[in-house]
Amino acid sequence: MTDTDRQQHPARPRSKAKRTIGVGLSVLALVGSLAACSEAKNSADGAPTPLPSDAPSAVPSELPEATPTVKESDLRKVSCEYRKDDTDSPAKLVGFPPKQLSKAVINAKTMTIYTNLGNIVIDIAPGDTPCTINSFAFLASKKFFDNTVCHRLTTIETNGLGLLQCGDPQAKGDGENPTDGTGGPGYLFPDENLGPQYARGVVFMAQGGEAANSNGSQFVISYTDENAQLPQAYTPFGIVRKGMEIVDKVAKGGVNTAKDGVDITSDDGGSNAPKIKVQIKTIRIS
Secondary structure (H helix, E strand, C coil): CCCHHHCCECCCCHHHHHCCCCCHHHHHHHHHHHHHHHHHHHHCCCCCCCCCCCCHHHHHCCCCCCCCCCCHHHHCCCCCCEECCCCCECCCCCCCCCCCHHHHCCCCEEEEEEECCCEEEEEEECCCHHHHHHHHHHHHHCCCCCEEEEEEEHHHHCCCCCCEEECCCCCCCCCCCCCCCCCCEEECCCCCCCCCCCCCCEEEEEEECCCCEEEEECCEEECEEEEEEECCCEEEEEEEEEEEHHHHHHHCEEECCCCCCCCCCCCHHHHHHHHHCCCEEEEEEC
16 A cells, blocks of 8 residues: 555545535534534523634525434443554554543533644534544543644645645645655544535545545545535534634645645645644644
């Protein structure tokens, strides 16, 4: 298996002409579920909690009836499966997450990414993707993401997609490292909550090519609605509530002009680093 085969990223569409723009019903359901979480928080502290106002196109003007909140007793019965990554991909080993969800994970509402450019706050719903949130909580507690960089930026002009990708602990993010996009935590876990189109503000897991159920630590933030042509094969686990202006700034900065003839328009995750460096100081689940 080559480094390119192991790279974890959504595939480039074959034809831009086939691109469609819209928000699927599954995204509506995810937004509805997260909206229910926000409403519950509002009633608890008396202050309104905004939906992703920084990314208005990620939230439809009319939400369907919110999916009922999953009971804590049901989430306590969830058993997550994490298996050893035997693909020989570079890894930062910190152990395996617990199979059962802790109370802190069950009650988690946000994932905050602290970066050198500011904070990105993501609304999450453990009831929709319990094992994904459990993995992030575990890795965050081990400081797995500390001082890592977002290694891949795609633009509509270069790739037909608008995505910022992070979570490879070994990535250099210089646009010249061919192994960027291959790193992970040394374990893999199954997909969850598949189905949504990846509209602006949606945060989802990255995995290599056709490798279903091979999630690790890499994740993607969508900054445009023009990702609807992606196959519904990537686990969506949150929606950006605050900080989309940071992603927009990085997107406007473009990709690195690589040296030595590296093609920055290819699907190679190592050759599409953002010019504006995004360093993750730490990630917290709360």
